[in-house]
Amino acid sequence: MKTYLVGGAVRDRLLGLKPGDNDHVVVGSTPEEMLALGFKPVGRDFPVFLHPQTGEEYALARTERKSGRGYRGFVVDADPSVTLEEDLRRRDFTINAIAQDEDGKLVDPLGGARDIEQRVLRHAGTAFAEDPLRVLRAARFMARFAALDFHVAPETMALMQDMANGGELAELVPERVWQELSRALRSPTPSAFLRTLRDCGALAQVLPEIDALYGVPQRAEYHPEIDTGLHQEMVSDMAARLAPGDDLIGFAALTHDLGKALTPADVLPKHIGHEQAGLAPLRALCGRFKVPAAHRELAIVACREHLNVHRLDELRDATVFELLARCDAFRKPERIAQLALVCEADKRGRLGSAEAEYPQARDLLRLHAAALAVNARDIDNETHSGPAVGEALKKARVTAIGKARNRETR
Missing domain, CATH: 1.10.110 (Hydrophobic Seed Protein)
Incomplete structure (x- = not known):
């Protein structure tokens, strides 16, 4: 029985990156032996175990043989006779098919270290096409x-x-x-x-709503990049820059402009009403992939409201309140900061605008804070009762938004 560090941990060290979880492959062992040594089984489709002290993952060396369609259509062989090289050859990319023994020596039958040096993502073998x-x-x-x-x-x-x-x-x-x-x-x-x-032609099959944005023109005075697909790429990268590692912001940014793919040709390059038009394809995409509720809800808000945030200075105080209310900003106050980030990514995700200021984000947060500071306890219950309390609360919040705006302009 021999163990090796494999996969991403080895790859990231060679790239000079901070490695994530340590994964190991075990050669020459059996499930029974692993259990006897105290390892805890966690693998459902093939033998994977957790180390009893470190909790790190240890998988028996295995080969895979295609037996049907889809990613589950495989027969797994984890016999003790499976070699380390055989295990490495069934992996996806050469840069992930490198092992390191306990002495730090690399086992690299497919030249993954060379591909790391040359910055090449290369498939490990013909089995790549099976998944x-x-x-x-x-x-x-x-x-x-x-x-x-x-x-x-x-x-x-x-x-x-x-x-x-x-x-x-x-x-x-x-x-x-x-x-x-x-x-x-x-x-x-x-x-x-x-x-x-x-x-590779896969975007139209996997994300047709996004693929449909490419080639759709926009008005050059607002979008010097013109192509909506290119704009979407820039917005997604800006969202990753503004909110690193946050796929909630990233998903809302990705889907904010889906309606532009539905604009009639005789209207282009204008996109009148694309915010509302984008809601149907957005909901379809979310349903197809069973997108988490939080992601779906923020994406819908961003799709529907991003132009309103862009023109925040033009909105009346009451309209700002209605915008906040539509976003459920008083029950879910964190949503406004999230919306502000998505809208900033949209505005700065344009050719020549990457370093532009976006004061609407700051103003939206400030007006929201002013309205949020007013609550039902501030309403005179002796004067108002029933539905009148809600109307009085709304009026007080609109007034607070106006005062916040006036303080800013002084």
Whole structure:
């Protein structure tokens, strides 16, 4: 029985990055032996165990053989005779197929260390084509590593194109797609996720609502980048910059402009009413991938309200209150700061605007705080009762918004 450090922990050390969890592969052992040593089983589809002291993951070396469609269509062999090299060869990318023994020596049969040096994302072998989820994983790794100048190997891109054309992406389980998408949105460069999927023809199959934005023109005076798809890439990257690692903000930023794909051709490059038009495709996307409720709710608010926030200075005090009320800002006050971030990402995610000021974010937070400071206890209950209390509270909050605005202009 021998153990090796494998996968991301080795890769990230070679990249000079802070490694995440340590994963290990165990060669020459059995489930029975692992249990006898005190390891706790956690693997459902193949033998994976947690170390009794460190809690780190230890998986028996295994091979996989395709037995059906989709990512679950595999037969796993974790016999003690499976070698380390065989285990490494069934992995997705060469940069993830490197092991390190207890003495620190690398075992690298596929040249993963060389690909790390050359910043190449290359598939580990022909078995890559057997798992359609790996197309999304390639795009997600590009979202993480594009800033380090990684690129997809031409032969890997060609293989991904074949997989996209072959129809197996239709077999992907929605929860797994959401898992890869949310991880991409937590990465530094989500645009690379979109571009990689689009380059191999997978974006139209996985996220058709996003793919439809490419080639749709916008008014150049507001969007010098013109193409809505390019704008979306810039917004997603700006959201990652403003809220690093936050896929809640990232998802709302990703989906805020879906309505622009539905603008009639004779109206372009204007997009009148795209905020409301975007709600139907947004809800469809959320339903398809079973997007968490918090992500769905913020995305709907951002899609519907982002233009109102952009023109906040033009809104009457009562209209600002109505905006806050539609956002459920008095029961969920954190939502306004989230909305402000999404709107800032939208405004700065344009050609030449990356360093622009966005005072609307600050003003929205300030007006919200002023309205939030007024509560029902401040209402004279002897004068108001029943529905009149709510109306009086609304009036008091509108007044507070107006006073906050007046203080700012003095």
